Amino acid sequence: MNSRDFGSLRLISGVGAKAPACFLVEAHGRKFLLDLGEGPPPGRLPDLNGIGRVDALILSHGHKDHVGGLQLLERLGSPPVYATESVARALPVTVTTRTLPVAGRTELFGIAVETGRNGHAPGGIWLHFSTNGGLLYTGDFSAESILYHYDPPQQPAAVALLDCSYGDYQMPLAECWNVLAPFVARPPLLLPIPPNGRGPEIALELMRHGIDEIHVDDAMRNALRRLCGNDSSSLRPGLSDEIERLADIVRPIDGARGIMLAGAADGASGASAQLIAQMENVSEVTILFTGYINPNTPAERLTKSGRAQTMRWNVHPLLPDVVTVARTVHANTVVPAFCDRAQLSALARALAPARVTMDGPIEI
Numbered sequence: 001m002n003s004r005d006f007g008s009l010r011l012i013s014g015v016g017a018k019a020p021a022c023f024l025v026e027a028h029g030r031k032f033l034l035d036l037g038e039g040p041p042p043g044r045l046p047d048l049n050g051i052g053r054v055d056a057l058i059l060s061h062g063h064k065d066h067v068g069g070l071q072l073l074e075r076l077g078s079p080p081v082y083a084t085e086s087v088a089r090a091l092p093v094t095v096t097t098r099t100l101p102v103a104g105r106t107e108l109f110g111i112a113v114e115t116g117r118n119g120h121a122p123g124g125i126w127l128h129f130s131t132n133g134g135l136l137y138t139g140d141f142s143a144e145s146i147l148y149h150y151d152p153p154q155q156p157a158a159v160a161l162l163d164c165s166y167g168d169y170q171m172p173l174a175e176c177w178n179v180l181a182p183f184v185a186r187p188p189l190l191l192p193i194p195p196n197g198r199g200p201e202i203a204l205e206l207m208r209h210g211i212d213e214i215h216v217d218d219a220m221r222n223a224l225r226r227l228c229g230n231d232s233s234s235l236r237p238g239l240s241d242e243i244e245r246l247a248d249i250v251r252p253i254d255g256a257r258g259i260m261l262a263g264a265a266d267g268a269s270g271a272s273a274q275l276i277a278q279m280e281n282v283s284e285v286t287i288l289f290t291g292y293i294n295p296n297t298p299a300e301r302l303t304k305s306g307r308a309q310t311m312r313w314n315v316h317p318l319l320p321d322v323v324t325v326a327r328t329v330h331a332n333t334v335v336p337a338f339c340d341r342a343q344l345s346a347l348a349r350a351l352a353p354a355r356v357t358m359d360g361p362i363e364i
Contacts, residue, residue: 006132006363006364007025007026007027007028007131007132007363007364008025008026008027008360008361008362008363008364009023009024009025009135009159009161009335009360009361009362009363009364010023010024010025010026010360010361011023011335011358011359011360011361011362012024012033012046012047012048012051013037013046013047014035014037014046014337014338015335015336015337015338015358015360016340016341016358017340017341018040018165018292018338018339018340019040019044019046019338020035020036020037020038020039020040020044020045020046020065020066020068020069021034021035021036021037021060021065021066021139021337021338022034022035022036022037022046022048022069023035023137023161024051024054025129025131025135025364027111027129027131027364028109028110028111028131030055030056030109030111031051031052031053031054031055032054032055032056032057032058032079032108032109033051033054033056033057033058033076034058034060034127034137034139034161035057035058035059035060035066035067035139036057036059036066036067036068036069036070036072036073037063037064037065037066037067037068037069038064038065038068038069039064039065039068039294040065040292040294040295041294041295041296041297042266042268042294042295042296042297045069045072046069046072048072048075048076051076052076052077053076053077053079054076054077054079055079055109056079056080056081056082056108056109057073057076057079057080057081057082058081058082058083058100058108058127059081059082059083059087060118060124060125060126060127060137060138060139060140061087061118061120061121061123061124061125061139061140062083062086062087062090062091062121062122062123062124062196063121063140063194063196063197066139066140067087067091070091070092070095073095078096080096080097080098081095081096081097081098082097082098082099082100082108083097083098083099083100083123084099084100084101084102084115084123084124084125085099085102085123085230086102086122086123086226086230086231086233086234087122087123087124089230090196100113100115100125100127101115102115102117102123102125102233102234103115103116103117103125103151103233111129111130111131112129112130113127113128113129113130114127114128114130114155115127115128116128116150116151116152116153117148117149117150117151117233117234118138118139118140118141118142118148118150119141119142119143119144119145119148119149119150120139120140120141120142120145120148120197120315120316121140121148121196121197121234122148122196122223122226122227122231122234123231123234124139124140124141124148124234125139126138126139126141126151126153127139128153128155128157128329129364130155131364132158132364133156133157133158133159133332133364134155134156134157134158134159134329135157135158135159135160135161135364136153136155136157136159136160136161136162136325136329136331137161138153138160138161138162138163138325138337139163140163140165140315140316140338141163141316141317142173142314142315142316142317142321143317143318143321143324144172144173144174144314144317144318144321145173145201145236145315146173146201146204146205146236147200147201147204147235147236147239147243148201148234148235148236149234149235149236149237152324152325152328153325153328153329154328154329155329156329156330157329157330157331158330158331158332158333158364159331159332159333159334159335159362159364160325160326160329160331160333160334160335160354161335161337162317162322162325162326162334162335162336162337163316163317163322163337163338164317164322164336164337164338164339164343164347165292165316165317165337165338165339166312166314166316166317166318166319166339167319167339167340167343167346167347168319168343168346168347168350169312169318169319170318170319170320171312171314171318172314172318173313173314176311176312176313176314177205177209179311180202180205180288180290180311180313181209183286183288183309183311184206184209184211184259186286187213187257187258187259188256188257188258188259188260188284188285188286189258189259189260189285189286189288190256190260190262190272190275190276190279190285190286190287190288191259191260191261191262191288191290192262192263192264192265192266192267192272192276192287192289192299193220193261193262193263193265193272193290193291194263194264194265194291195217195219195220195222195223195263196223197265197315198290198291198313198315199216199220199223199261199263200220200223200224200227200243200246201313201315202261202290202313203216203220203224203246203250203261204239204242204243204246206259207242207245207246207249211258211259212249213251213257213258213259214246214249214250214251214258214259214261215250215251215252215253215254215257215258215259215260215261216250216251216252216253216260216261216262217252217253217261217262217263217270217271217272218271219262219263219270219271220250220261220262220263221247221250221252224243224246224247224250225247227243227247228240228243228244228247253271253275256278256279256282256284256285260275262275265289265290265291265294265299266289266293266294266297266298266299266300267289267297267298267299267302268294268297268298268299273298276298276302280302280307286309287302287307287308287309288308288309288310288311289302289303289308289309289310289311290310290311290312290313291312291313291315293310316338319347319350322336322347322350322351323350323351326351326354331354332354332355333354333355333356333357333362334347334351334354334355334356334357335356335357335358335360335362336356336358341358344356344358
């Protein structure tokens with residue numbers, strides 16, 4: 001292998017802190033970005049100075065912190081955007097899209113690419129690039145989801161850019177219900193959630209526990225319908241009938257009653273923003289946030305004041321799941337993404353003997 005055949009991975013944003021996802025790969029004479037997000041905190045965008053034109057933007061999934069920076073595409077030469085059909089369908093019509101398989105093989109710019117379902121969101125994928133020793137980018141992933149299918153990466157990858165959002169956290173998803181159940185037992189309960197993420201998963205768990213008063217906003221109802229149709233390829237096997245039943249039994253939100261699931265997850269927009277405005281001063285309503293508390297949002301304000309409660313419903317990998325991926329692909333270098341630099345030493349111990357770094361560029 002000639003030295004000129006080697007490429008590089010630049011960590012534009014998303015490593016060393018909870019920040020928008022954006023990574024630059026240069027290989028085979030081409031430049032492409034992996035994700036282009038916005039926030040956290042709201043309004044934060046990757047610094048694209050010095051990147052110039054790129055040949056493509058490749059999206060791992062459709063959450064805002066991975067796709068919310070698309071307004072910057074023109075600065076990159078308006079490249080085509082590669083995404084799965086589910087993710088591409090939700091992008092602005094002005095964006096030129098090209099389809100990636102949910103689970104399969106394709107080729108981009110002479111580089112063999114394998115994709116697999118990430119267990120995190122509809123249409124969400126990890127990507128393996130056959131560049132020299134191989135590069136794996138998981139985007140966000142979860143090996144535990146009761147709803148979304150996860151295809152464990154198997155191909156060797158000398159460099160693995162892995163979702164480490166939870167750092168060394170290890171409480172399994174099965175125990176999250178034990179935390180949620182006491183809140184569910186005391187309705188009315190408002191759960192601000194992402195409709196294309198853990199929202200349908202929590203609703204499924206509620207139905208499985210016999211909860212018959214599940215109220216959802218239009219975004220959640222539409223997400224459930226898509227899971228019955230176009231997004232069904234992201235489901236775990238054998239769930240189609242249950243999801244159709246769930247879509248049939250949920251009711252519209254009509255006042256403070258039952259379990260209410262509404263987007264957005266941080267209460268800053270959508271139905272959850274309207275409901276918080278209506279119910280914040282209604283003491284009978286419990287407000288519970290189940291994910292990352294985004295700075296400068298109603299979620300932060302309400303939890304800091306004590307008006308809202310918070311818990312974690314797992315949608316990212318536990319530390320043992322990260323270690324499993326790194327060892328399965330025989331990674332020599334692991335880049336932990338989406339967590340604070342303070343987690344680096346704990347991750348380095350767990351992932352040894354791989355080199356664990358949050359500094360780039362990295363040769364691939």
